[in-house]
Amino acid sequence: MEAAVPVVRIEFLAGRSQEQKAEIAKVFTRELSRIGKCGEQDVHVIFNEIEGKSWAVGGVFSDHSD
Incomplete structure (x- = not known):
């Protein structure tokens, strides 16, 4: 069986640094x-x-607006 390409979607509030996202x-x-037994690439x-x-x-909105 050939492995499908895994896609990870991460949703979060804006504000993480590029270094955090890289990690x-x-x-x-x-x-x-x-x-998943697939290549990192x-x-x-x-x-x-x-x-x-x-x-x-x-x-309640995360920026505390109404």
Whole structure:
């Protein structure tokens, strides 16, 4: 059976540094390739950073606006 290309989509509030995202991508890539038995070059990590004004939890926006 041929392995499908794994894609990891990470959504979080904006504000992480490039260094933080690089470390996250490295860890997810390493572990997904190890567990999923695929090459690290096949793992795609996509970051979707969302502004607090566009993210609400329990009816309250993360930037505390109304």
